[in-house]
Amino acid sequence: MKDRVIALAALLQAIKLVQQMANNGQAETQPLAACIDSLFRFDADSAEAVYGNPRELDSGLRRLIAQLDGGDRDTAQTRMAMNVLSLERRFIGNDAAVAAVQKTLADIQRQREDLGPTHPTILSRLGELYAAQISPLGARVLVQGNPVYLGQPDVVGEVRASLLAALRAAVLWRQVGGSYWDFLLSRRAMTQTARELLG
Template sequence: MKDRVIALAGLLQAIRLVQQMANNGQSETRPMAACMDSLFRFDADSAEDIYGGVAGVETGLRRLIAQLDGSDRDTTQTRIAMNLLQLERRFIASPQVVEALRRDLDAIQPERAQLGSTHPTILAKLGDLYANRISPLGARVLVQGNPVYLSQASVVGEVRAALLAALRAAVLWRQVGGSYWDFLWSRRTMAETARELLG
């Protein structure tokens, strides 16, 4: 359950970043770094390691609790999350795309190691990967926000980079045994686990 909760927290954190950039043109640096770093950690031992520890998904854990217990539920986040879980199915069903994306990320890795995951150049390249590899799969994820920011190429690139990180979290969730049944039968357990992780 712990790994599933961390994966869902990663998903909601990335979606939160998408919303921040779409509405305000910028996002929180630390949560963004954790989400972008997750794209390059292919062989981590646990979900926690993928995000550099529980602190990496603190924002996402708080959002997950709010979504599960209804204290501050965001229906837009729910809609985007469901769209991404559908997109994940199409992604996994396309092994050529999975392999191509892995090669692309490997190619970016040296520059990312030098500049950092949240450098504008890296975010732009990750955004291009989403546009070129993921968008053609269909299951379009509709992002609404301030037209002033969504008309800026740099912001659109960062939004797409965050969507790529959200897709990575959705893939992780399936890999650690997540299913739609969790939302029906395990909501309370997931919320309790999230609270324990926050300590």
């Protein structure tokens, strides 16, 4: 359960970052770094190993509690999360896309070590990777926001980089046993686990 909660929190954190970029033209650096770094942790043993300290996912854990509890549910985030989970099925079913993404991430990894995960060059390359390999799969994730920012190539690249991180979280969620039944049968357990990780 813990690994599934971490993966879902990471998914929601990445989606929240997408919303921040789309509406404000920028996002919080630390939550963004945690999401982007996850793309380069290829052989981690657990969800916690992918994201490091669960406190790196504070905003995602808070969003998960809000979404599951219904007290402060964001329907746009729910819709985007479901779209990403649907996109994950198409991605995993396309061996060529999976191989291309893995190969490109391994190449970007060298630059990331020098520049850091949130450097504009890294975010731009990740955005290009998303556009080249993920967008053609269909099941597009509709991003709404301020047209001024969504018309800027740099912001669009950062949005796509964050969507790639969201997709990474969705893949991880499936890998650790996540399914749509969780949302029907395990809401209370997931909420409790998220609170414990925050506490």
